[in-house]
Each structure stands twice: as structure tokens, then as C-alpha cells.
Amino acid sequence: MKRLIKKVAVIGSGIMGSGIACHFANIGVEVLLLDIVPRELTDAEQKKGLTLESKVVRNRVVSEHLANALKSKPSPIYHPKFANRITTGNTTDDLAEIANVDWIIEVVIERLDIKKQVFEQIEKYRKPGTLITSNTSGIPIHFMSEGRSEDFQKHFCGTHFFNPARYLKLFEIIPGPNTATEVVDFLNEYGEKFLGKTSVVAKDTPAFIGNRIGIFGIMSMFHQVKEMGLTIEEVDKLTGPVIGRPKSATFRTVDVVGLDTLVHVASGIYENCPEDEAHELFKLPDFISKMMENKWLGSKTGQGFYKKVDKDILSLDLDTLEYRSAKKTSFATLELTKTIDKPIDRFKVLVKGTDKAGEFYRKNFTGMFAYVANRVPEITEDLYKIDDAMKAGFGWENGPFEIWDAIGVEKGIELMKAENLEPATWVTDMLASGNKSFYTIKDGASYYYDIASKSQKKIPGQDSFIILNNIRESKKVWSNSGAVITDLGDGILNLEFQSKMNTIGGDVLQGINKAIDLAEKEHAGLVIGNQAANFSVGANIGMIFMMAVEQEYDELNMAIKMFQDTMMRVRYSGIPVVVAPHGMTLGGGCEMSMHADKVVAAAETYIGLVEFGVGVIPGGGGSKEMTLRASDLFRKNDVELNVLQEYFLTVAMAKVSTAAHEAFDLGILQHGKDIVVINKDRQIAEAKKQALILAEAGYTQPIRRKDVKVLGKQALGMFLVGTDQMQAGSYISEHDKKIANKLAYVMAGGDLSEATLVTEQYLLDLEREAFLSLCTERKTLERIQFMLTKGKPLRN
Template identity: 40%
Template sequence: MPQLRIRKVAVLGAGVMGAQIAAHLANADVDTVLFDLPAKEGSPNGVVEKAIANLGKLSPAPFASKAKAAAITPANYDQHLELLRDCDLIIEAIAERMDWKKALYDRIEAYVAPHAILASNTSGLSINGLAEVLPESMHTRFCGVHFFNPPRYMHLAELIPCAKTDKQVLEGLETFLVTTLGKGVVYAKDTPNFIGNRIGVFSILSTLHHTARSGLGFDEVDALTGPLLGRPKSATYRTSDVVGLDTMAHVIKTMADTLPDDPWHQYFKAPDWLQALIAKGALGQKTGAGIFMKKGKDIVVLDLKAQDYRPATGVADPEVVAILKNKDPAARFAQLRASGHPQAKFLWAVFRDLFHYSAYHLASIAETARDVDLAIRWGYGWSLGPFETWQAAGWKQVAEWIAEDIVAGKAMSSAPLPDWVFDGRDGVHGADGSFSPARGGKLPRSALPVYQRQRFPDPVLGERAAPGETVFETDAVRMWHDGDGIAVLGFKTKMNTVGDGVLAGVLEAVDRAEKDFQGLVIWQPKEPFSAGADLSGAMASLQAGKLAEFEAMVETFQSASQRIKYSLVPVVAAVRGLALGGGCEFQMHSARTVFALESYIGLVEAGVGLLPAGGGLKEIALRAAQAAGPGGDVFAQLKPYFEAVAMGKVSTSALEAKELKLAREGDVVVFNAYELLHVAKAQARALAESGYRPPLPARGIPVAGDVGIATFRMMLENMLEGRFISEHDYEVSKRIATVMCGGDVDRGALVDEAWLLKLEREHFVALAQMPKTQERIAYMLKNGKPLRN
């Protein structure tokens, strides 16, 4: 099959979604042209230029690096339609109006290249309806591709074929979305709102209905429907405020207008209170008031009975929390159904109607139950989809309860559950695939070659990839392999923190890799890569007066980093999520790092009154010297490093980690986190095949010395005088500067790595013994955030 090559993409429409789609394409180094109407005044491209500028103000940031903004070419429909001729993919992302979209297709039709794909980023309009205006020759290259907001961060992309979309076009586009843009692709049938919003919005409507019936407050419902259910902190009503109450009402109206025969149609309407908020301009977060509002430092919530706002103090009752924390899903649901507590009754009702709706509509909206569960997890951030939740709770029993409630008139609809629900099954997912109503059996995952790059794809309940052959395993680490010559080491500690067990495991893994393998990859099955050193374990030794033991731990940490760096086989770090402190230092010492785009890297020890002592400052001094070159200005190279470390900066992406110089230019960034291990193993293998040798120990490292230290101290004294930093911040930063500059030696003096590591240890141990540092560590361990003392 010929491969689809996408070099250049046009995005039509510079609204919120179109501009952010363009930003994410630019993140991935895709040549991108962003179109909109010509501006009525000033620059003809003013509408697009303003949209690109506004992207820099959004949070979370659409750009993985601010520099990427310059990569988008602004254009307008009056002057630049000729640019479409060079585009391999055109993504239409204008407002959700069928007539406007069709008019735009009429306008661009003559400029679309014969090979180009045209895709509509609609959230629910009919793809076949949109295709009607296109010439027959374009139908094979037309489909829907629905990104979820914000496109950089939301994993889901729904792919919706029209009746004549060519299979090869879809598979080529799917491959591009998965690898280049890092998306999880789900195929949806051409039905209103597709899969994610059809099920997700119904879940919200069900919650609205049962909130009103139960008499619970909005804040109380959010306390119940957030993390306690494995869902985002914003839960239900805060999410509505973030999305925009006007947008929520529009989506509900779309469902009402396009699904007249849905058995739940009577519920597809915005409640009176929601319409009243919209009428007075209280649209949620974007207007500063909605269901919730900030008053001073307090959060207040709308109280329907009082017709006013009150303090948001609603919580989940301890009795219900105890039920939800039961680790047995079957027992949990039995207790929710049996309980007379209003909150428990509310939760059972919400789940019951979600399960009912999902089962009833599965055949019409998706090919398999897997598509529904992944769409909800990837598009709405739930830890489990509706079918997974039902199956885990005991399929047959829950189905009987739902059926009983339907007969008793307790369910939102009297529509019967489909016959397949009661065919003796124990669920819809298994090792052999997920249930497809159309096929009457289970379908395995896609065999498209792009998915061979995912050694451990995101599993649904009942799926488990082969774990590989264990080389050795302890309480702290596991080393394994697939028989391909590359070993993999993963940590098993909380947040993958580094303590004695992990350090011993790293040392043993490198020894074994040198003996039996071509390379070693450090990779974690789940985020984060590593949240840094095990502070609680380290401080326990110090507070017990075991100073020698504490110093030995620091030395072992440095030895592990050095062992990674000087291994005779390449050690590649595969990083996603947080790589802080010691986690950052491990990747700095690897032969190469492969980062997922959403990697947040930093040497953050200053936040707890310490300095990096796992070889991080040593590496910085070395890199600064190498960047300066013979006779160059080492101090100038150190300045950006010093600011990053002293302020505990954490990159907001892997691309920004390169700008902070905590990642190297030669390190690799992948956009799909599920491809991270594949790419890291490929990098290790390539290094090994090219005759890898570790770097020679650096012995003559020129340092900034006493002059550099004095210059940094002068900067710090000015900050202290201006009260930008505390006295202890000054102490910590002064010691960071001392190590980076190579200690109290002449400027330009030559030192070796051992000298720099010794400086790290001495200053780390000295800081660790200071009361203010210990206060900071204790505060961080208790509260999860830094103390500025």
C-alpha cells in the first residue's frame, strides 16, 4: 500500500479550535497554513494574526514552545487560496453551521489538489450531509476528523468516514494522527455528536436530571463525580463552567434538534436555571461567573433554593466515600444500590442511566464497545469507560438491576436493554477483543502497522500485553526484555522516586546489560518517569543522626548516574510526564533521551532547600564548558542554567526542556506516549549497531571559578535586597553557583568530574543539615508544595 505523506496542511478557520489545531501541527513541525476571512481593517491577514497572537495567552499553552508560533503561515480566503494547491491535508474548522461549511467547500473546491484529503473538524454534523456539496471525485478523500479541546493535550481524535471514503485514505490519515500528532484514534459512525460527545454529553444531562431530583447542591455533586469516580477534578459542573455554559446549551440543543427519535429526547433541554445564567451573561469561567464564581479568595456556588450564591462547601459524605473506596467494584455497586443515602442513590441512578444509554445506542454509534470506552477515557479524562465500569461491577447482576429499574419506572427511559446484554455474557471486553453488535462477536484491535509501534497500548478492561521476560526483579525495580537484545528497566516505587532500592537496581541493571545485552532503556509503564529522590527515606537517615549513611546514599546516587553515563552499552532514557530532580539527572547522564512531548523536566531541589547532587550540576558545568569552547566564556553559558536551577524551573514540554538546556538538541521527541518505548529501543539499537562507545572521562574542564561565583553572588544580593528571595533562598542559590562554577578556584582553572561531584556532595549534605531546609522538606512531604522560608 502506498504511504500517505503529509508535508503541508491547511487549517480553514482561525477560531478557538482551528487556531489550536494549527498550533499542534506546528508543534509537530508540520508546515501549516491557517486561513480565515480577510480583516476589514489593517492587514488582510489580521484575523489570523490576532488568533495566533492570542494562542500565546491561553492556558494550558497550545504551543509546546513559544517559538513555534512563527511556523504558522497566516492566510485569507480572498488572496491565498492558491496556497491550498500545495497542501496534502486540508482541515476545515469553521463554526458548526452546515450552510457555512458547504459554502466554504464550494469556494475552495477548485484549489484542492487531486491527492489531497479534505477533513471537517465538526463535533457532530453529518459527514455524509457535508459531502453532498462536493464533487463525486472528492468523496473518496473526504471524512470527518474531530479533535477534542484542547487539541495539544486531549488524546482523542474521532475519525468519521462518509459513505465513499477510501479505506487507504482513512488508514493513511489514522497513521498521521497517531504518530505525527500523538492521537488516539477512534472510528465513529456518522451519527449526531459521534461517540465521545454523544455519550459524554448524555452523562452530563443525566447528572443534571438526577441533581434536580435528588436536591443535591452543584458543589456536592462535583465532590461526588470527580476523582472519587476516577474522573477529572473539575467533575461535572466546574467542567461546564470551563467549557462555557452557552456552549453546553448549544450542544444540548444540537442533540434535541438532531435526535428527535432518541428515547431519552425529553431530557435534551437546558434547565431553566442554565438558560437564566446565559441570559444574564454568566457563561462560566470566560465571564468570571457561572455555576461557580470567585469572590475574593473564596469560591461560591449557585444555590437554586436561595436564588443566590453561597460558599462552595459541599462534600461527599464519609459513608458514601467509604463505599466508593471499596476496592471490589461489585461490592461497591451493590452498596450504592442498596444504600438509602441520597448521595449513594444519586450515584447509582447516574451510573444506571449511563449504562442503559450506552448499551442501547452502541450498535448505532460505534463498531465496538472498546471504541466507546476509549473515546470517553481519551476525550473526557475518565479512568474507565462506561462499559468497563459495568463489566468490572459484575455484568449480569448490574444488567438485572437496570432491567428491574426500567420496569419499575425508575430509569430515565423505558426503552429496553438490547438482547445481547442478556445472552449469558460476563462483559464486552476480553483478551480476544471487544464486542461488536454488528458482527455479533468480539473484534480484536486494529492490525494497522502503526500500532506495531505500541508495545503496551492503552488497555481496556480484560486486555493485558505480554510483560516480557524478567531478567531480575526486586521490590524497587524490574528489568526485562523481549529477546531483541535491548533490556528495559522500570521502577516500582511510588511516583517512581529514587531510593536505595532503585539505586541498587540501576547499578545491577547496567552490569547485566553490559554482560548480556546490546543496550538498556530506562522506561516506566506509567507516568511519571521519576519525581526525584525519595526525600522521606533520605531524611529519616539524617534525622536519626546517621550522617555517614546519608552521605553514602548521596555518593551512591552519583555512582548510579556515572554508571549510566559510562556504560559500555548505550543507556537510553524514555521519559514521559515528570522527570524531576534525580529523574532529570538520570536522563542527563544517558547516552540519549527519548521524550514524550508532554514531559515536564526540572532540577527542582532548590524548592526544598537543597541542590542537585546526582551529578546534575557536574553535567551543567561540563556542558557549559563544552558549549563555550576553548578559551570561551564559560560564565555566559552557565547563566541560563543557573536561573533554571536556582528558581526550580520545570519545562512545560519536551521542546521547552531543550530551550532550558536540560535536554540535548540530539535528544528525540515523540508525540505519542504509547510509542515512546518503541522509539527508545530503536535508538538504543541504532547506537549499538553504530559501534557505540561511552564518552571518555572529562579531566580538563574549564570552570568559571571564583569570579563566576562572585558575579552570581552579586546578582543574588540584589535580589535579596529587593526581597525577591529569602535569606535561605540566597544560601541555597549561593551554593548552587559555587558548585556550577567549580568551587573557589581561579577562573579558567581545569577540574575533573570527581572534583565537581565532591563539591555537589559537600554542599548537598551541608544544606540538608540546616533547619530551614529540613522545614522545607517536611512541608513538601506533608503538603505537596514548596515552603518559602
């Protein structure tokens, strides 16, 4: 049976419920969001003369929760207008409306008695066949559906979103005892394809997969920090980006999530898993109990493991439970990994450390290895699901079994035994059967060790993905130090950046030109895409800084010209070029996207021309392109200056989209041409498909533009008056004004006496001249140096 999801009902509008509602709105689904009716009036409502029967009062809870969610940062919604897809109501007056939805999601308080009451009410109105799921984070699913009808139980299961629902990819599906197989299969596919999630089917065990493993990791850290005499800053230094984890690491993450949330899940595991060999680790340490008593729960209460006082961030001393100034931390072991770019390659070095960091990693990793091995098959039959859950739910770059593989399975066992830990029997059986690793790659696909068959099995669901890590070596066509060209099949090549932060320097530009050369000679099209954390943070400003400091202006001019020419090759090659941006796509990365035949952007794409932050204007065709796009929007009787001003402000204010959908408003992505994909894992496959469509439709090399309308002195005068006023009002500095005036000159087309049609090359020459002149300014060099050393813009 074909099942379509056109409308969902979300019952419960708290942080989680509103977040789930917003994410369904993100993907175009109509949402009915319901919550309880208040029992009493607020003072403000009484002053207005409202009664408990007033609709605004009856919907107050849901309205306030949704409003708070939409105001929160980062936003739960891709674009403000998408909130119009959400209708609010209350469970007393509007519950009958659930008869018109395709999926009902319960997100009320984590109490079984309340959930069962809600389900009893839902069953009065729910039409047969409607999906009904609970977003519980730990209550056993089989308890919830007791006493419900056969149809209810057949279509009921747990669907555990992680908070925030938009950003965390894990989507756990927990079947109940009577859940139909087709319901589980549908939710699994829907999560991946439409919600953009990593769907993981979990067993109905306490805390399921993600929280069972994640909370173990945090709770064991709580005990370890006291045993080893570590500070919270030291633990956060050791458990952050250096091992491929979020910047918030351990203690900052707990502050953000809320200590009470963590304690609730940990206590549930402690109470419901008496046979767990790590049972005592889930018991709260004294300092956690004291923090709970003091209501030091983290961000929501203003203090937790960290506390902000004025501009200072204080940290908690776990011995005295007093706040003190944060201490700088450094470890010799970490210094050894500074030249190793990928976290997966650092683990072998980290476990060999002879200092406290090395000891910490050996204890931490071996404890985790032993724990996850013992959870198979208790919480899942398939080890890869544990890795998927930790990567998608906790933001780990590598899951526990992947880390164990990186260290070496046998080496991991050796380290475990040194810590008085024994590996699960199935791990030693695996080695005895000749399988030396948990994962292998074969014929471009990932395989995992299957315990039941004692053999490597293909991880299901890969057919709709292209995983560059799996094909890079076997399908490599060409490479240099900064770029790799691989054959995606069907006549489509892929160019992948390999530079640090995917910056665009000479080696990447060489790779782009080489990829276009190869594609024009022997292939049908080209995709420019990668699967790193970010698409590209822009041009290699370190190279620009060195040339400018050495006053090598001829070389710098040639470098900028090469960048511009390469972007124009992307636009005017003989084959379709599809660019697939995601994550940070800044400066030159944005310019490359703007010159593509088509952009296939991941929903989470933060794209913009940010060159003002380093004291220059976009110099790789970005200033030209924004002028061209404004020109293309000029219409008879329009006020053309207003259109141009919008594009000018996008660049001058260094606007960056907070999601791909916002980039359409900025004029960076174009309606009717560029598309957005929700699941980043499907992005390269979709980009390949779009390149093939363009090629098979009879792609014709575009003709270079000679008809860009520029407004000359009319626009330039307006812009210069504007920057004068901005500086006079102290909104911008003198150097900001200088940069803005340079941009104004380019986007006006110079000081032409009247509106004129010019070529793209004319604008590129103006752009390059302005960029070069700004590189001679001391304040620009200060900005570039500050960005290189501090990683953030300087406003001087």
C-alpha cells in the same frame, strides 16, 4: 498511492482553528491559516488612518485570533519559534493559495449553510486529490458534501479534533457516504503516527462518539445532582481523580469548556436523536436555562458554576442560583479507597458504598453502562472505540466498558436491574456465549468482544505499540515493591517504576542497578520507561525528611551517595541505557534522563530540576551535570561565565519545560542526541528501537570524565554578588540566597584560585556536601514538610 502532508490550510482561525494550526506547526508542517475580512474599521485603525483595503486590516481577524492563541495558557504550541511555520491570510485575497496545500481543514462556525458556502468557494481553487475535512462537532457529514464534485466527495470527511488540540488526544474520523477507503485509512494512520492522537473512526451519527457519550454523562449528572440533593462541590469531589478523571471533574470542566458549547451539542442531540432511550436527559434542566439567560457561561464570562471573587472561589447553589463560599466535602466511601492507588481497582469498592457517595456511583455507573451498551452498534460496531474516545477526548483513565469489567459484567447487570435498567441484549448474549468480560489479554495483546462474531478479537493497531500492562506479568524478569523489570524482546529490558507518583527511593534505585546488572550479563540494552500519568516526580523527599529530622546524617549521606552512584551507572554502564520521560519528570527523574545514553521524550514532557522548591540543590548528579554541560560549551574567546550563568539560572530558578522541545533550550535535552516522539503510546517501542540501534552500532562503555572545566573564584564571586543583589531587591528570601550560594559553590567548582579541570566525582562530592548541609537547615525542613503536606512549594 503514497501521500505526504507538507502543507495544510486551516479555514477559520477561532479558538479551535488556531489550536489546530498550532498543532500542525508543532509537528513541523507548514500551515496557511485563513479567516474572513472585517467589515468595518476599529477606532484604533481609524486613528492610524488605515482603510479597509489595508492588508493589516484585512488580516486583522486571523492575526488577532492567532496572537490570542499563542498568548493563552497552557500554550497550544511546543516552542515559540514553531509559530513561524504558520502563515496568515484572509479568505477573500488568499483562498487561491489552497491550490498549493495537501490538506484543507474547515473550522468555521457550526452552521451548515455557512459551511456549504465555504466548500463552494474552496472547490474553485482546490486541486484534485487534496484532502478536505471539516472539524464539525456534530453536523452530519453527509449534508456537507451535497452538491460537490465526485473528487471532492471522495476526499472529504469529518476530522473532529477536541479542544485544546495539542493536549486532548481524540481524533474522530467520520467518513461521508462517498469517502474513499484509502482516505480514511490514511487519516487514521496519520492521526496516530504524526499528530500523536488516538484515531477513532466513527459513524456519521449526531455528536459522533466522544460527545455523544460524554455529553450524556454530563447531562445525566445535571439531572442527578438535583434528584439526589448534591452540591456541585460534592459532584466534583466524586467525579474527579478518585475515579481517574481530570481534577476539573464535572462542573469545573464545563466552566472551562463553556456552558454554551455544552448546551449547543446537547441541544443537537436532543433535536436529532428522538429515538434515543435517554432522549429526555438531553433536555436542559431549569437551572441550566437560567444560567444561559444570565450568560453565566464559565471562565469566558467570569462566572459559571464557580466564580472567583478576589482570592475566594465561590460556588453556585443550584437551588437558589446564588453564589456562596465553597463547602468542604467528605464521604465515608471515598475514605475506603485511600489505600488503593489505581482508580481501576477502586470501582468495586465505590459501588458497595452505603452512604450517598455509594448511591451516586451506583446510579451514575449503571446509567452509563446501559447507555453505552445501547449505542453499539448505533454509533460504532466496536465497543473499544467508545472507551478510546472517552479516554482520549475527556481525559478518563478508564472507559465505561473497562469500568464495567472492573466491577464485573454480571455484577454490573445486577446493579443495573436494581436501578430498573436492562442491559442490551448483546451483553447477555455475550455472557451466554461464555465470554465473561469485554476485554481480555492474550500473548501480550489486548482483545475485545466482537458482537458480530460473538468472540474476542484483537484490537487493531497494537503492533506499533508496546503496552506494558499487557506484558508485565508474562514477561516479568524481576520485581520489588517499587520497580518491575520486563523483557521487551530482541535483547532489550525495560525498567518500570511502580512507586507512588513514581518517586525514586531505595527500592527504585535497587531496581535500576538490578536492571543494569541483568542487561550487562545477558542482554543488549535497557530502557527506563513507564506508562503512568507521569514519568517521575523525583526523589522520595519523605524519606529524606525523616532522615533529616532524626538527624541520621550518615544514613542520609549514604542514601544520596547511592543515588549519585546509580545515576553514574546509568551513564557508565556496559550497555546502552535509554530513558523515556513523559509528563512530570522532575528532580531525580530529570537527573536520570540527563545521565542516559539517549533520551526518547514524549512531546508532553515537563522536565526540570526543581529541588530549590524544597530547599535543596539537585543532589543526584544534576548540579554536576549542569556544570559539565556548560563546560562542554566553552569555546575559545567565549565569555565562559555567561555560558555557566545560563545553566546556573536554569537550576536556581527551578525552570521546567512546558514541552519537551523547550527542554533543549534549558540544556536538559541535547540536540543531536535526544529525540522527541509525538505519540506517547509509541514511546516505549521507539525507546527500544533506539537502544537496539546503539547496541548494534557497537556500543562501547564510556570513559569517566576528568576534564570538566570549572571557573573557581571568578564564577563564585559573580554568583555571590548576584544573589546579594537579588536579596537586596527583595526578589529572593534569605534562605533562597543560602541555597543559591551553595549551588554557586558547586557549579564554580569551589573557591579555586583559577580555572581548573576536575573530575565528575569531585563535583559530585561538592554537590552531596552542599545537599547534606542544606538538610540541616530548619527552613529547608519546613519547605520539605510543606511540599509533603500541601503538594506545593513554600517560599520562606
